[in-house]
Amino acid sequence: MTDQSPSYHYQVIARALDVIDREGPALTLEGLAQRMSMSPAHFQRVFSQWVGVSPKRYQQYLTLGHARRLLAERHTLLGTTLETGLSGTGRLHDLFLTWEAMSPGDYARGGEGLEIRWGWFETPFGPALVMATARGICGMGFADEVGAEAAMEDLVGRWPKASYVEDPRAIRPLVDTAFGGKATSLHLIGAPFQIKVWEALLAIPTGHVTTYADIAGAIGHPQAHRAVGTAVGRNPISFLIPCHRALRRDGGLGGYHWGLPRKRAMLAWEAARTGL
Known part of the structure; x- marks a missing residue:
């Protein structure tokens, strides 16, 4: 290196x-x-x-003050954003992404019959485990906080009946284009409620943030703050589905599945590139 x-x-x-x-x-x-x-x-x-x-x-x-300033100055109102409709082939959060969601029945079967290829890659936020189906990237996790073995167990445990093949060469083009801001594809594998939350996250532009409460309102469940927080935390495609852009109502960072230092670094990295 x-x-x-x-x-x-x-x-x-x-x-x-x-x-x-x-x-x-x-x-x-x-x-x-x-x-x-x-x-x-x-x-x-x-x-x-x-x-x-x-x-x-x-x-x-x-600093926490920066998070609060983001909330005051770059707060995306998702209700308004989502009224325009999310397109499966649109420009989402400043990356060209196409995405497709697994059917609820397929999800309930734990990924049975699905082949998932995986590999480890260097990224701007440390070593990342990336997984992909034939339709696109379905998983991304970071190992610095939890370790490589735990990151693997975490993602594999989400789709326990899928077959896994180590093949970084096959999915490297997806990874390279994702972090290069060019066209890539995502395959969202989750329960219907989780998919709704992840769709809302995809509507948050780079350099902007929203709140868990806004997400709950935008998907039609204004009282489901806790369930939204759980779904945000279960986002399997870190960074590309930008759960790091979800903050508490008071501007606090909230949680982050792969460690708060990484969430802070992602927000800072994006803010620097958008001139905030």
Whole structure:
């Protein structure tokens, strides 16, 4: 792994997150670099390559205040968005995605008869386990917080009767295009209520956020906040179905299946690219 890889850059960011959490956002560039055994110049270069802004600016994106500012200034009202209709072949959350949902009957059978190919890939947010059917990416999980074995068990456990084939070469084009912002395909495998929640997440544009309550209202279940939160947490295609853009009503981050540091990093990464 070279120091130019996106995974390497994320590892630096992840280490910086730990330092910032312990010592606060007032740390200087020199202080952060020293704690990661890097020169200030090298540290600044890695930050710039990964996120496109200075470490100081990035620290501002990582604070709770930034999440609250996102909610105040970039709050997407999903009810209005969804009234226009979601298209299976439309431009969703600034990526060209086509998606197809598994039928409720097929889901109830636990993926029986479904072949799922999988592999590990470097991404801007660390090593990711990606799974795909013939129709598109159906699973994506990150291993830094839980470990590779737990990530595999997590995704396999969702569709226990499917057959799994390790074949990263077959699905690499899907992964490359997904993180390159080009055309890719998703295969949503979930219960009907979960699919509705994930459709709503797909309507949130990059650099914007919404609340769990808004999602509940948008899908016609305004009192089902807890059920919506559970469905958001069960999203099997992390980042591409952007559950990291769902916040609590007070601007708190809420939970994240693959670890809150990663959710914060994703929001900061997107904010830097949209000029917020």
